[in-house]
Amino acid sequence: MEAVALPELSRVAVCGGTHGNELSGVYLVRERLKRREDGTEPVSVVTVMSNPRATQLCVRYIETDLNRCFTRAALSAPISETSPYEMIRSQELNALLGPKGSAQAVDLLCDLHNTTANMGLCLISYSDRDWICLHICKHLQREMASAPVRYVHFDIPLNEAYSLDSVGKHGFAMEIGPQPHGVVRSAIFSAMQEGVQLMLDWICQFNSGTLFEGGSVDVYTMVKNVDYPRDPETHTITAAVHPHLQDRDFCLLHPGDPMFLSFSGETLRYKGKEALYPFFINEGAYYEKGVALSLARKRRVEIPSVRSETLR
Amino acid sequence: MSSRTIISCLQEAKRVAIFGGTHGNEMSGITLVNMWIQNSVEIERDGLVSKPFISNPRAVEKCTRYIDTDLNRAFTPENLSAPDVEGLPYEIQRAKEINRMFGPKGSSDAYDVIFDLHNTTSNMGSTLILESSTDFFNLQMVHYIKKAMAPHTCSVLLNEHPQLKYSTTRSVAKHPIGLEVGPQPQGVLRSNVFESMRTILKHALDFLELFNSGVEFPPCTVDVFRIQERMDYPRDTNGNITAMVHPHLQDCDWEPLNRGDPMFLTFDGRTILYEGANTVYPTFINEAAYYEKQQAFVTTCREILAANAIRKASNVFS
Numbered sequence: 293m294e295a296v297a298l299p300e301l302s303r304v305a306v307c308g309g310t311h312g313n314e315l316s317g318v319y320l321v322r323e324r325l326k327r328r329e330d331g332t333e334p335v336s337v338v339t340v341m342s343n344p345r346a347t348q349l350c351v352r353y354i355e356t357d358l359n360r361c362f363t364r365a366a367l368s369a370p371i372s373e374t375s376p377y378e379m380i381r382s383q384e385l386n387a388l389l390g391p392k393g394s395a396q397a398v399d400l401l402c403d404l405h406n407t408t409a410n411m412g413l414c415l416i417s418y419s420d421r422d423w424i425c426l427h428i429c430k431h432l433q434r435e436m437a438s439a440p441v442r443y444v445h446f447d448i449p450l451n452e453a454y455s456l457d458s459v460g461k462h463g464f465a466m467e468i469g470p471q472p473h474g475v476v477r478s479a480i481f482s483a484m485q486e487g488v489q490l491m492l493d494w495i496c497q498f499n500s501g502t503l504f505e506g507g508s509v510d511v512y513t514m515v516k517n518v519d520y521p522r523d524p525e526t527h528t529i530t531a532a533v534h535p536h537l538q539d540r541d542f543c544l545l546h547p548g549d550p551m552f553l554s555f556s557g558e559t560l561r562y563k564g565k566e567a568l569y570p571f572f573i574n575e576g577a578y579y580e581k582g583v584a585l586s587l588a589r590k591r592r593v594e595i596p597s598v599r600s601e602t603l604r
Numbered sequence: 605m606s607s608r609t610i611i612s613c614l615q616e617a618k619r620v621a622i623f624g625g626t627h628g629n630e631m632s633g634i635t636l637v638n639m640w641i642q643n644s645v646e647i648e649r650d651g652l653v654s655k656p657f658i659s660n661p662r663a664v665e666k667c668t669r670y671i672d673t674d675l676n677r678a679f680t681p682e683n684l685s686a687p688d689v690e691g692l693p694y695e696i697q698r699a700k701e702i703n704r705m706f707g708p709k710g711s712s713d714a715y716d717v718i719f720d721l722h723n724t725t726s727n728m729g730s731t732l733i734l735e736s737s738t739d740f741f742n743l744q745m746v747h748y749i750k751k752a753m754a755p756h757t758c759s760v761l762l763n764e765h766p767q768l769k770y771s772t773t774r775s776v777a778k779h780p781i782g783l784e785v786g787p788q789p790q791g792v793l794r795s796n797v798f799e800s801m802r803t804i805l806k807h808a809l810d811f812l813e814l815f816n817s818g819v820e821f822p823p824c825t826v827d828v829f830r831i832q833e834r835m836d837y838p839r840d841t842n843g844n845i846t847a848m849v850h851p852h853l854q855d856c857d858w859e860p861l862n863r864g865d866p867m868f869l870t871f872d873g874r875t876i877l878y879e880g881a882n883t884v885y886p887t888f889i890n891e892a893a894y895y896e897k898q899q900a901f902v903t904t905c906r907e908i909l910a911a912n913a914i915r916k917a918s919n920v921f922s
Contacts, residue, residue: 475890478849535795576791
């Protein structure tokens with residue numbers, strides 16, 4: 293592939309506390325904001341605490357999940373003082389970092405998250421051909437020793453893309469687990485700190501004109517979600533994620549492999565025809581969304597060499 | 605000539621309760637109790653009645669630790685004797701209700717045994733929590749459970765500290781036992797944690813059945829960890845934490861912490877060492893719910909408690 297010239301990334305946003313109890317991002321943003329006050333900020337980055345009220349109470353959200361409020365429809369819905377807090381906030385963030393889809397939007401938005409699932413570090417994006425995001429992933433994979441790094445793709449068009457990272461021209465969630473919500477584990481915090489720093493280093497080098505060689509990146513594209521088995525009348529769950537599947541995110545799940553262990557001792561197996569890669573296995577926040585795990589197809593994506601366009 | 609063993613003759617344990625959802629986001633207990641409310645076969649034993657009970661249903665519905673105040677700190681004499689007025693915090697109303705149903709605390713009408721099921725984000729494994737070092741009945745039960753669980757380890761935590769002891773939901777019973785299993789994130793149900801808690805309860809109920817049938821349990825000793833001190837995170841003037849549990853201490857519940865060992869790691873990478881004079885055994889390391897209670901971990905010291913032989917008291921005058 294020919295080298296591709298892409299615009300410089302002159303404005304970058306680092307967001308944390310989009311879910312107020314995912315503490316690596318909360319503390320990372322707090323520390324970055326503290327250091328900016330001390331004037332030691334080396335890069336032109338805007339650092340934002342996305343959901344300050346939820347962060348204050350250490351809860352995921354106050355009225356509704358902020359990270360589902362960034363669809364076109366949600367961003368253009370009429371709002372008043374009685375609208376849910378997060379609907380008001382998503383429009384504020386869109387004004388600050390967007391507007392989504394416009395030329396004024398930040399060049400790259402990195403939204404920091406934690407998961408209770410054993411996912412290591414994942415960059416989660418709506419695109420499987422955004423060379424900037426894929427190159428950043430490749431850079432982290434090469435340079436990070438402390439956690440496995442993977443690229444997860446949700447194939448959803450921009451208008452329906454519902455998360456904060458879809459506001460930037462380029463964007464991804466940086467998701468790190470496993471960590472319980474409401475807890476900060478130092479190894480997980482350090483991994484996120486390292487990931488953010490490596491991302492900013494890559495951006496600096498890119499903006500300075502460095503040519504980044506192409507290659508390939510494994511991309512996990514989400515195919516479907518699987519809910520817990522539930523009682524048909526009460527809707528309460530009747531099984532837990534099977535011990536053989538628990539913590540085995542990104543280990544290939546074959547038809548017939550154990551998925552759930554019912555409370556009455558029965559093993560329930562994966563009935564799909566196609567072997568797929570599970571992730572978000574037993575994420576605490578997804579019980580209310582009816583998701584026990586997600587399943588992805590993996591494929592190798594070829595990426596071109598890239599360098600920033602220089603204006604002469 | 606044989607020396608005479610002192611045998612404590614104790615009342616039968618006929619009225620037993622199993623509490624889940626004292627904290628509405630600790631899922632093992634909630635799931636087990638809801639299961640047993642639907643079908644109680646597993647918890648039935650001859651000679652006793654075991655009542656599964658959701659202690660904080662409003663918190664369970666919202667999958668949150670508590671609504672107004674922590675139920676597991678609410679059973680103080682002041683709260684239990686507070687008049688029934690409007691505007692009383694939910695958990696204080698609930699504490700009074702639970703005290704009426706399963707107590708009154710301290711009276712002869714109180715339930716014999718209450719098991720209170722909890723989870724923790726700390727790497728504590730299976731833990732049994734005692735509030736008294738002289739309750740021989742509880743010590744014998746714990747001894748039985750530990751033996752039955754072996755080789756799976758069951759740690760025993762004793763909270764008899766005059767300042768750190770708190771008024772638990774289970775304290776309305778004559779013999780309160782806390783079951784704490786971790787690590788498990790709040791709001792998450794892990795199969796292995798669920799099954800461990802289920803097994804602990806099975807052995808506990810087996811013990812009660814054996815005791816009620818007249819079996820005599822010989823004198824025994826129990827290794828316990830006695831709570832000493834609560835250690836908070838370093839904080840700034842705004843009350844925000846400035847350091848995290850050090851990676852060398854994280855997940856090392858029940859392991860010795862010596863003077864000079866790493867304890868905290870600041871956000872800018874500086875290590876803070878443990879400066880205590882004696883070796884301690886930390887636990888409840890990095891429990892999510894304790895950030896607001898100013899607790900990064902508690903220190904404990906190891907102790908061996910002794911229990912007399914016990915046997916059910918007979919009804920016949922001898």
